[in-house]
Amino acid sequence: xxxxxxxxxxxxxxxxxxxxxxxxxSKRTCGQGVGAGNLLLExxxxxxxxxxxxxxAERFLSEHPVEDELEEFLGLKHFFAIQSVLEVLTGKEPGxxxxxxxxxxxxxxxxxxxxxxxIAVDLxxxxxxxxxxxxxxxxxxxxxxxxx
Numbered sequence: 146x147x148x149x150x151x152x153x154x155x156x157x158x159x160x161x162x163x164x165x166x167x168x169x170x171s172k173r174t175c176g177q178g179v180g181a182g183n184l185l186l187e188x189x190x191x192x193x194x195x196x197x198x199x200x201x202a203e204r205f206l207s208e209h210p211v212e213d214e215l216e217e218f219l220g221l222k223h224f225f226a227i228q229s230v231l232e233v234l235t236g237k238e239p240g241x242x243x244x245x246x247x248x249x250x251x252x253x254x255x256x257x258x259x260x261x262x263x264i265a266v267d268l269x270x271x272x273x274x275x276x277x278x279x280x281x282x283x284x285x286x287x288x289x290x291x292x293x
Contacts, residue, residue: 152263153179155226155246159258165189165197166257170226173263180219185209185227194231200224230262 158167167190169182188209189197205224211217226246233240233248240248246262253259 153226153266154249154261155230155264156259156261157227157230159194159260161256161258163194163258165192165194168227170223170264179222179226184219185223189227194235198228198231198235198237200228226264229264230260233262234258234260 152173153170154173155170156168157165160166167183167186170179170184171182172179202221202224205221206217209220211220229238229244229246232238233244233246234251238244238246240246240262243265245265247265249261249263251258251260
């Protein structure tokens with residue numbers, strides 16, 4: 146695949162009660178994790194799909210504050226990617242090739258639901274930029290680290 150391909154892949158696993166069990170977020174070209182491939186596992190493990198989708202960026206950052214801009218950027222990137230794949234699962238987003246998350250596969254096996262999708266990095270980055278530049282939450286508006 147060409148080096149200019151910045152598509153990322155996400156795989157989310159839910160239990161039979163639609164509670165978050167596991168996930169892995171990686172680069173499509175090399176398979177390496179985006180930062181830590183499951184950076185937010187501890188924060189989301191056991192939460193329901195509805196709880197995760199109801200959370201906004203302000204609440205996420207207040208529950209999981211970090212001082213480092215790179216950590217904040219990666220945390221938001223994972224957060225929005227997880228939400229995107231769950232929005233496709235629940236029908237809130239269509240999951241087409243031009244959407245933030247293009248559905249790749251949904252499978253149910255051994256009491257677990259596994260959802261795989263391709264994340265459009267530029268669309269997720271736009272969400273992060275918007276999160277850092279809006280005036281709703283009252284957080285100090287420092288410039289966000291944005292990687293091309």
